[in-house]
Amino acid sequence: MERVPFLEDKHIVLGVTGSVAAYKAVILASHLTQAGALVDVILTEAAQRFVTPLSFSAVTGRPAYTTMWETMETGEAAMPVHIVHVGLGEKADLLVVAPATANTIAKLAHGLADDLLSVAALAARCPLVVAPAMDAGMFEHPTVQENLARLEARGALIVGPAEGRMASGLVGYGRMVEPDAIIGHLRRALGQSGPLAGRRVLVTAGPTRESMDPVRFITNWSTGKQGFALAQSALDRGAEVTLVTGPTNLAAPPSAKVVNVTSTEEMRAAVLSNLEGIDVLVMAAAPADYRPVSASAQKIKKGAADLHVDLAPTPDILMSVSKQRAQSGWPKVLVGFAAETENLIENARAKLNRKELDIVVANDVTAAGSGFAYDTNRVTLLDYMGGVAPLPLLSKAAVSDAIFKRIEMILHERDQPGITAPEEADLE
Numbered sequence: 001m002e003r004v005p006f007l008e009d010k011h012i013v014l015g016v017t018g019s020v021a022a023y024k025a026v027i028l029a030s031h032l033t034q035a036g037a038l039v040d041v042i043l044t045e046a047a048q049r050f051v052t053p054l055s056f057s058a059v060t061g062r063p064a065y066t067t068m069w070e071t072m073e074t075g076e077a078a079m080p081v082h083i084v085h086v087g088l089g090e091k092a093d094l095l096v097v098a099p100a101t102a103n104t105i106a107k108l109a110h111g112l113a114d115d116l117l118s119v120a121a122l123a124a125r126c127p128l129v130v131a132p133a134m135d136a137g138m139f140e141h142p143t144v145q146e147n148l149a150r151l152e153a154r155g156a157l158i159v160g161p162a163e164g165r166m167a168s169g170l171v172g173y174g175r176m177v178e179p180d181a182i183i184g185h186l187r188r189a190l191g192q193s194g195p196l197a198g199r200r201v202l203v204t205a206g207p208t209r210e211s212m213d214p215v216r217f218i219t220n221w222s223t224g225k226q227g228f229a230l231a232q233s234a235l236d237r238g239a240e241v242t243l244v245t246g247p248t249n250l251a252a253p254p255s256a257k258v259v260n261v262t263s264t265e266e267m268r269a270a271v272l273s274n275l276e277g278i279d280v281l282v283m284a285a286a287p288a289d290y291r292p293v294s295a296s297a298q299k300i301k302k303g304a305a306d307l308h309v310d311l312a313p314t315p316d317i318l319m320s321v322s323k324q325r326a327q328s329g330w331p332k333v334l335v336g337f338a339a340e341t342e343n344l345i346e347n348a349r350a351k352l353n354r355k356e357l358d359i360v361v362a363n364d365v366t367a368a369g370s371g372f373a374y375d376t377n378r379v380t381l382l383d384y385m386g387g388v389a390p391l392p393l394l395s396k397a398a399v400s401d402a403i404f405k406r407i408e409m410i411l412h413e414r415d416q417p418g419i420t421a422p423e424e425a426d427l428e
């Protein structure tokens with residue numbers, strides 16, 4: 001797991017309760033720590049039947065807590081007995097209970113406070129995320145459902161459970177959601193009051209495919225990495241995100257609404273039908289520009305000395321969006337990419353003008369460490385006011401953050417003309 005700037009130095013309290021899924025909480029603690037978060041783990045007594053505090057302190061490098069009744073005497077954790085729970089709860093940016101048993105869910109829902117986790121939960125004022133794990137029959141019980149509904153009504157985010165086979169052999173809803181998906185949901189909860197809270201963002205990602213016959217297609221080298229990073233960055237900043245994506249091998253951020261498409265025409269239809277009320281559209285996808293005029297219904301057999309395939313242009317999605325925006329006003333901010341191999345700035349500026357964009361992200365796809373398939377990218381942001389901001393070689397996550405900072409400034413200007421956004425100073 002790589003470092004995630006958004007999670008760096010966030011205080012996360014992880015409550016672990018007595019379920020066989022507790023071993024997965026060790027992976028969750030480990031991945032959060034590797035991402036840069038400070039993870040304090042509280043184990044209930046039942047949790048310690050499945051995993052030990054040492055498993056957690058070994059991966060977090062911090063003490064793991066089990067009881068209210070002993071003084072934590074050493075190191076950073078030194079706190080008098082009666083305030084361990086207050087200290088943990090107060091400094092937390094987020095409390096996540098994973099796995100959460102029916103018993104702990106009931107305690108959280110009703111305010112019972114008879115162990116360190118339930119007491120810390122009452123002292124905490126941060127977002128609460130609960131990842132239930134229990135046998136399917138138990139999860140469906142009306143009492144559990146009522147308790148979860150009560151927590152949700154109070155603002156808690158309930159993640160899962162997922163469907164699958166449980167320890168009892170039953171198959172149904174009851175398995176804890178996998179650790180990396182839980183991290184996706186934690187990011188959503190942590191970012192909920194971020195600079196894009198209440199905004200709706202549409203991101204496109206990946207290549208498209210244009211069929212030649214049932215076994216062949218035309219495509220390009222896009223992997224979707226930059227688009228998926230943009231979707232995650234928008235979620236981290238509090239936006240509601242729709243991700244329209246061509247075929248990729250990437251896992252989508254769990255709290256995005258994902259629309260899978262194959263061809264450029266399908267991507268165009270998906271973008272246009274999701275455009276209403278959108279504040280920001282970022283077209284990071286690399287749609288195929290040409291398609292075979294007619295796809296053969298049968299596999300084209302080899303044998304001919306040469307094969308000619310007639311190609312026709314596909315529709316330009318950004319052009320369609322620009323036309324629609326002239327009438328509807330949506331999206332408020334329109335961002336495109338310019339994948340170039342020569343004359344980067346001139347070509348990108350021409351695309352900005354032709355497609356009536358607010359920002360074009362100029363991407364020299366031949367530069368070292370930049371463009372298709374890399375985890376890094378070197379881009380220059382050009383805007384409709386003539387601004388040109390070259391960025392250094394950055395991770396695709398950091399590129400996404402820089403793009404959204406610029407987008408936020410434009411949104412702010414459009415909402416309150418004449419007033420400068422407070423973030424303006426941080427752009428580079």
Ligand code: CTP
Nearest residue numbers: 283284285286287315316317318336337338339
């Ligand atoms: N784009 C689009 N519809 C297409 C092709 C591209 O909306 N059919 C969008 C891309 O998502 C990107 C921008 O247009 O945001 C520029 O894409 P790019 O491939 O750099 O340029 P093209 O417009 O295809 O022009 P050219 O191939 O001549 O560089």
